[in-house]
Amino acid sequence: MIPVTKTYLPDIKEYIKRVEEIWKSGWLTNQGHLEFELTESLSKYLNVKNIQLVSNGTLALQLAIKALNLTGEIITTPYSYIATANVIVWEGCVPRFVDIDERTFCIDPDLIEAAINENTSAILATHVYGYPCDVKKIDTIARNHNLKVIYDAAHCFGVTLDGKPIIEYGDISCLSFHATKLFHTAEGGGIVCRDPETSSKINLLKRFGHYGEDDYQEVGINAKLSELHAAMGLCMLPLIDQIIERRRKIIELYDEKLGSSIIQRPKLVPGLKYNYHYYPVLFSTHDQMMMVRTALIEKDIFPRRYFYPSLNTLPYLQHLGYQPCPVSESAASRVLCLPLYFDLDEDMINAITQIILNTLD
Numbered sequence: 001m002i003p004v005t006k007t008y009l010p011d012i013k014e015y016i017k018r019v020e021e022i023w024k025s026g027w028l029t030n031q032g033h034l035e036f037e038l039t040e041s042l043s044k045y046l047n048v049k050n051i052q053l054v055s056n057g058t059l060a061l062q063l064a065i066k067a068l069n070l071t072g073e074i075i076t077t078p079y080s081y082i083a084t085a086n087v088i089v090w091e092g093c094v095p096r097f098v099d100i101d102e103r104t105f106c107i108d109p110d111l112i113e114a115a116i117n118e119n120t121s122a123i124l125a126t127h128v129y130g131y132p133c134d135v136k137k138i139d140t141i142a143r144n145h146n147l148k149v150i151y152d153a154a155h156c157f158g159v160t161l162d163g164k165p166i167i168e169y170g171d172i173s174c175l176s177f178h179a180t181k182l183f184h185t186a187e188g189g190g191i192v193c194r195d196p197e198t199s200s201k202i203n204l205l206k207r208f209g210h211y212g213e214d215d216y217q218e219v220g221i222n223a224k225l226s227e228l229h230a231a232m233g234l235c236m237l238p239l240i241d242q243i244i245e246r247r248r249k250i251i252e253l254y255d256e257k258l259g260s261s262i263i264q265r266p267k268l269v270p271g272l273k274y275n276y277h278y279y280p281v282l283f284s285t286h287d288q289m290m291m292v293r294t295a296l297i298e299k300d301i302f303p304r305r306y307f308y309p310s311l312n313t314l315p316y317l318q319h320l321g322y323q324p325c326p327v328s329e330s331a332a333s334r335v336l337c338l339p340l341y342f343d344l345d346e347d348m349i350n351a352i353t354q355i356i357l358n359t360l361d
């Protein structure tokens with residue numbers, strides 16, 4: 001069986017060493033040593049100042065919306081994981097979907113202004129597959145209309161644009177450290193803020209709004225990362241460059257073997273240092289994608305329709321009225337992410353690409 005992804009597990013001996021530290025201290029969560037060490041190490045590796053660790057990427061997005069006091073409508077992308085739209089609704093706001101640019105799969109900045117009205121408070125956009133949004137255009141629009149910007153950067157671990165970390169753009173960027181992500185802590189997430197005040201606020205909100213012993217400052221939630229999760233992150237981080245390099249090689253092989261077939265791939269932006277997180281391919285039609293998918297599944301190979309469905313078509317959001325996003329709906333109906341993980345070998349890549357090319361023939 002070849003799955004779409006596999007969780008990378010570090011050497012268990014390294015993990016046990018960290019767990020022994022936890023046993024020795026008897027400290028499992030709440031501002032522990034390992035959380036502190038991971039925060040420092042990530043801050044250095046990612047080259048960012050204000051980073052808070054939290055228990056998952058979805059809570060990271062919720063805390064971002066809370067910390068910025070967003071209300072009313074939030075402009076967002078229909079082409080993302082459901083968490084992006086769900087958190088907006090969960091936080092009592094209304095998602096206003098703006099279609100994507102098919103070349104990058106990210107929100108189309110030229111369509112944003114037409115969706116802004118007096119109730120709009122922010123833009124929440126996803127850097128899809130780790131390919132960055134048009135951050136400069138989005139920044140300008142946000143400044144002109146006094147809107148906040150949150151990026152769902154779940155796919156962006158280590159991505160830089162012209163040498164600057166992509167997670168430095170916007171007011172807040174949210175990372176996911178889920179087991180299926182490039183860098184993981186089994187479950188976990190990170191919040192990177194432009195200003196230290198927002199970062200401190202999130203540090204308070206993630207621990208019930210409870211600071212010192214009897215110091216209860218405001219309504220918070222529990223979104224802390226435990227020491228056991230931090231331990232996993234500390235074992236993963238030293239391996240991450242190797243993992244990215246291995247994925248780069250796999251993607252090169254895919255590109256080489258699929259060659260100039262009719263499959264469309266995301267357009268690379270100049271100045272981008274990519275992290276090789278996903279290998280999406282866009283077929284010409286839905287039927288063609290389904291034929292390829294069926295042929296792969298018959299051979300025990302499981303690509304993923306990611307992202308599908310287009311979030312503007314989610315059944316539980318239809319009371320808002322249908323918000324058409326034809327480019328996103330079309331892409332979601334034709335896309336497949338192909339298997340991509342550390343020990344996918346050349347024979348497997350050959351098998352996958354042969355099935356695809358034979359089906360397209």
Ligand SMILES: *Cc1c(COP(=O)(O)O)cnc(C)c1O
Nearest residue numbers: 056057058081083154176177178
């Ligand atoms: C994984 C993911 C999330 C959710 O992160 P969790 O850590 O699983 O809660 C949100 N948005 C995108 C784009 C993701 O890929």
